[in-house]
Amino acid sequence: xxxxxxxxxxxxxxxxxxxxxxxxxxxxxxxxxxxxxxxxxxxxxxxxxxxxxxxxxxxxxxxxxxxxxxxxxxxxxxxxxxxxxxx
Numbered sequence: 001x002x003x004x005x006x007x008x009x010x011x012x013x014x015x016x017x018x019x020x021x022x023x024x025x026x027x028x029x030x031x032x033x034x035x036x037x038x039x040x041x042x043x044x045x046x047x048x049x050x051x052x053x054x055x056x057x058x059x060x061x062x063x064x065x066x067x068x069x070x071x072x073x074x075x076x077x078x079x080x081x082x083x084x085x086x087x
Contacts (some may be wrong), residue, residue, distance in 0.1 A: 009039035016040075017047050021054055 010032065012020075017040040023029050024037040041051045 009035040012036050012040050014040075014044060014047055017044070018050065021047075021051060022058075025051075025054060025058055 017037050020029060020033065020037050024034060027034065029037065041048050
């Protein structure tokens with residue numbers, strides 16, 4: 001747990017920073033926690049390396065899986081299944 005206020009980032013250890021890393025990258029943490037993780041990454045070279053790696057991996061994911069832009073076939077399959085089941 002990170003106890004801090006918005007004015008000063010709380011001091012956290014590597015384990016805490018690592019467990020919050022993906023939520024940090026997705027900006028899903030409260031402001032004070034975001035500040036604490038950012039501060040830790042700024043002062044810890046090992047965690048900064050983990051952050052850089054995770055950021056690079058996440059940046060590659062959208063291009064790794066092609067998105068189906070035509071939803072009509074999926075919609076037709078769903079409607080067919082619903083109709084078959086008597087809904």
